């Protein structure tokens with residue numbers, strides 16, 4: 001049911017404060033330095049109940065509950081993978097009003113990622129390019145951190161997922177064991193798992209989207225999945241529809257809970273300037289292609305496969321487009337960087353209004369209506 005607080009006044013001062021004072025300060029810095037600064041501050045806030053409570057007062061939006069693959073989401077707008085790669089700020093994402101969070105990518109072995117600079121802002125197009133290369137502390141360290149958050153009593157009330165990647169040093173042929181190692185360590189510490197075979201920044205990783213390679217990874221994970229945790233696959237926007245159809249064919253035999261569409265793209269709207277940097281492009285220029293992928297997956301599966309839509313969501317109109325194309329849940333990364341932390345609340349308020357206008361009482365009624 002829709003929440004009455006959807007009718008509460010908007011919160012423009014937070015947006016104005018962010019764009020006037022906070023964003024220019026961050027955007028004057030190297031993107032990765034700014035990212036680390038923000039994550040450091042959020043990790044500090046994550047350990048203080050009063051800070052979490054305060055954030056919640058300003059940033060929590062209307063409730064828009066979604067139930068999917070056995071989990072209860074307070075709202076459909078989640079944190080995309082890559083923002084909290086090391087699980088250092090776990091309780092903060094719920095306090096910022098997000099309906100779920102996806103931590104990582106995590107790999108079996110800790111690794112430094114690619115040489116810097118490896119993150120770029122194309123400000124005029126509200127885009128990011130990154131070639132981080134799965135810099136992360138490794139599955140063992142991640143498990144320790146998640147255990148600490150559970151023990152601290154600060155574990156968030158929204159569903160938490162973990163994005164699983166492959167260690168750079170692991171040959172493709174040994175990928176199933178690498179994914180399985182991380183999954184076995186983390187499976188009792190999070191609510192759902194996303195098999196990331198779509199990052200453009202680990203050499204040849206995307207070859208694992210090939211049907212038989214992916215089937216081997218999924219078989220290895222499901223063999224270890226005694227508690228039946230939801231396992232999803234995240235796909236690249238650069239896959240053709242045929243390749244997407246092959247991935248859909250794996251859903252039933254491998255008990256996949258859903259598909260996350262999409263990761264960043266290697267395609268570019270132009271070749272000059274920062275667009276010449278290699279890596280994955282996210283933000284506004286990705287929005288159209290990721291929606292196309294969602295629409296195709298929804299149509300092709302007859303709406304039977306749950307989809308998490310991600311790619312260039314900045315406001316409620318973008319979110320509505322993804323939902324009506326077939327996404328049951330959404331995720332944001334670049335939008336958070338450009339719009340600030342009040343983006344979730346703004347999207348939720350807009351969605352609540354739109355649902356009411358269309359005569360829907362629950363979000364799921366809107367899913368796939370424009371397929």
Ligand SMILES: Cc1cc2nc3c(=O)[nH]c(=O)nc-3n(C[C@H](O)[C@H](O)[C@H](O)COP(=O)(O)O)c2cc1C
Nearest residue numbers: 080081082105130262263282283311312332333334
């Ligand atoms: C700096 C950065 C790091 C990312 N790291 C990961 C990652 O580790 N695993 C993953 O599946 N996606 C990763 N992503 C992709 C995002 O989760 C998301 O799919 C993509 O950015 C599109 O969403 P957006 O347009 O809202 O940013 C990363 C994105 C960025 C910008």
